[in-house]
Amino acid sequence: MAPKNGIAADLPPPTFDLDTWANNYEPGPLLQLRLAHVASRCPSLARHALTLALADAKKGKDVQIYNRLCDLAGNLGFKDLGTQDTEWASRKDEENRRELSRLESELRGYKNNLIRESIRMGQEELARHHLLTGGPIPDPANPQSLSSAGYNAAYQAFGKMRDFCTTPAHINSMTLRLIYTAILQAVTAQQTGNSSFSTHYNSITVHSNRLRGTGVKEEEQSKLTPMAHVVAGIAHMGLGDYRVAASAFLQTPFDYHNSGGIYNTDFERSVASANDVAIYGGLCALATMSREDLIENVLGGPFRAFLEQEPHMRKAIVLYTTAKYQACIDTLRRYYSDWSLDVFLGAGSTSTGSHVDRLFARIRERSITAYFSSFSEVSLTSLASTFPPASTAPDAMEDEVLNMIENGTLDARLDVVNGILVAPQKDTRRTTHQDASKAASEVERTLLLRLHRVNMTLAGLEIPKAKGQWEGMRLGNGY
């Protein structure tokens, strides 16, 4: 859980109050991971966050996460927090072991009795135990054991329920638990710098699809669908598919808020609050959608209800749609810290930066493109004053613009000598002519080639298989 290179680990304090923020989420492993993320990214809140996290961890029975939190505290220099309560740990460990063997023997009993419902419940109990205790500790000597250690054990145990599910509701409940476990897996993988998180995000997208149209009662389905959209959005965002993520978030019905959950699972409390959804959806939409789409589908669509939860996000989108790009970017910047401390948005690889960084960069690129679209010429200096570049290097703006031209985001040409960005002149009539003549010559060529083929075949001039007859046929090339 050490802070990673390339991602800012010294974020300024966010605008929210940590206690209130933490109260938004239900206690449990994901909350502890959230707090650990905050601690490793924001020095001023680190101590507070770790205190909360350790207190929460001690209420549970996951010794592994407790140990990791202590290690993190030690690494960040909080000696007092870093000292482990070994007595508690060994006691819990012992309890967990006993509980595990009890559950396993119970399950064996059920299996002998061949009662499907009992087996299903036994399997679920076992899986839940793995989830809450963090699963078996991997054996360092045996790399194979990694695949069935930690949360993987819980994931597999939940998966085994499928054979014993008898109603769609059973299946849905299992799918929800699988998704939650996969989210934990993905977040853990990201925090430990393991690149396997994309597999977990992929399995989330697969499972979330299964939650749609499952054949359960209307009222149950109406609770499942929003959750399915939200987790699909989170998964796509984690994979970097911001466009798909945006559309998933935008489809989420506002029933998500205060739905109270189903089958003892409420993603609004555990995974993402309605406020989070507003931010995720808003950012992804800003980074990928056109102004018309933003006005029509984001501000004017059902997603607006979410945006009302986060007025500054709505304000930023409004600013963007009214072409006040710099004000929009400034608004977003103000919450950079808040969002980077989010466990999903703040995650990212060392090479590309966190999702917040990438989304911000995209929004900036799109703002520049949109800004430029109304000019035929813009000088680099005026562009730089409208969009102050991130770095202070003298040719930072030029490099950025060249990059955008080369990767096709910006349709323009640069006059380096005068420092002017020139829009391409479009002569529609001429391009149409050129296209037509190109298409026509293509048709002509194709027709001739096919005619040749038909003629050769008709005249019996097909190339035969026999070998050796080409000898002496080779002519000198060139002349």
Next chain:
Amino acid sequence: MADILPTLLGFPPDEKKLTHKQYDTQANAYVKELSKISNSSWTKTVDKKGLLELLDPTANSIAYLVTLNKQIEASQKSQDRLEHLFQLAQVFLTTCDPVQIRYVGEEWRILFDFVCKGIESTQSADCSAVIGGLLQLDPTAGTFTSNHLRVLRLCIRARVPSQALPILDNDIYAYPSKAIKNLPEDYLSEAHELSNAYITEKSGFSTKLLPEHVLEYYLLGAHVYIGMRNFTRARLFLETVILSPSPAKACSTLQVEAYKKWVLVGLLAEGKGFPLPKTSDAAVMKSIRSLSKPYEALADDFDKRDYKKFIAEADAGEVVWADDGNQRLVKEVADALMRYRVTDLQKTYAALPVTRVAHLIELSANDTMQLLQNMIQAGYLKASISSGGSDSVLRFHSTDASSTSLAAKDLEAQTERIQSLVTFIRDADRRLQLTKEYVDHQKRMKKSGGPDGEIADAMDLTWDPPANLDDGDEDIMGA
């Protein structure tokens, strides 16, 4: 034997308005009559004048042709005489009556052969007689004969390949074919739209054709076009070779050679490889490509605009290019790569200092200047260099080359070409419908079989079978 002159002058008949049928019968009878004349009488003189002086080559073409051939045969030993006949033959080929000679194809080819040999032996660079002769017989030059290849070879051997353009510029639309059974033949003398009506397998204008003749013709033709820098046409010819049908999935050396050139021409003409033609046979292409690996490597570097690697590969493959006779083409492609690297710049830049160009294409400033000037002069680059102060500046001009009226004219010409192509295709279609395979296929298509499976029924009565079936049903019911 009696004086043969009156017999010789007996055709064409004096009456002006002969039906084609009458003309045809008379011509055939006349040819038969000529064949009865003894060899010795051909060289006799009348009133101290040779037969050739008494006959008009434009009016008495058949007689003149036969006399010429007989006299050539008779005077093999006299060089002077042959020289004289050679002159007469050349004139005859370009001035004869194209309708009359349709009846004496064999004779015509013998004379054509004689002239070709004459040009070869005199090392003359003037092939206009044979080219004119070919066009006199068939103004469209669209039915492929062995003479096409003969002429092309002759022009290339004479080191004036551009002479062959009047032939090459015509698209081949047919090959001499067998007469179709059960089909009333048109009279040879009629004004046929397409020359394959009178140039058939039995007309004697062509020797027996083999697939390699066709491939060689197209490959040599492509050489000519590459030399002329007409890459569109060269591409068509090369693709024709590559796409020649081969049901046995065999691939010819000529095809491999064509493919190699095709790859290089693509790079030269468009700055990237041509897309593979859609109708290409996957199995054949696979074997062709496996034999052309070095060329694909070059194309790959070219696509990536990797000049250094390209040069390295070009040097490493020196022997390969030399063996294939593509050395100069490869060198030219290398130059083209440099040009494309410069022209690529205008997608990104509107103007930039020459030193920067030099930096971007990794050349010294002086070399860059030289290259830019050459490119501007040769018309590859629409730009200007202005020397302002310390550094010269390269300024790209907007690319408005062709005026709209010119483009419109191009389009009109294109439309015309495609329309004439449609005539060719309709003809090929007709021939296709007359093949045994097509008829068999049609028969199979309508399982019940028409009244008695005649060709006409196979083609036209597609809607009859249902009616017949109904009849059959009724019969069964009645029985």
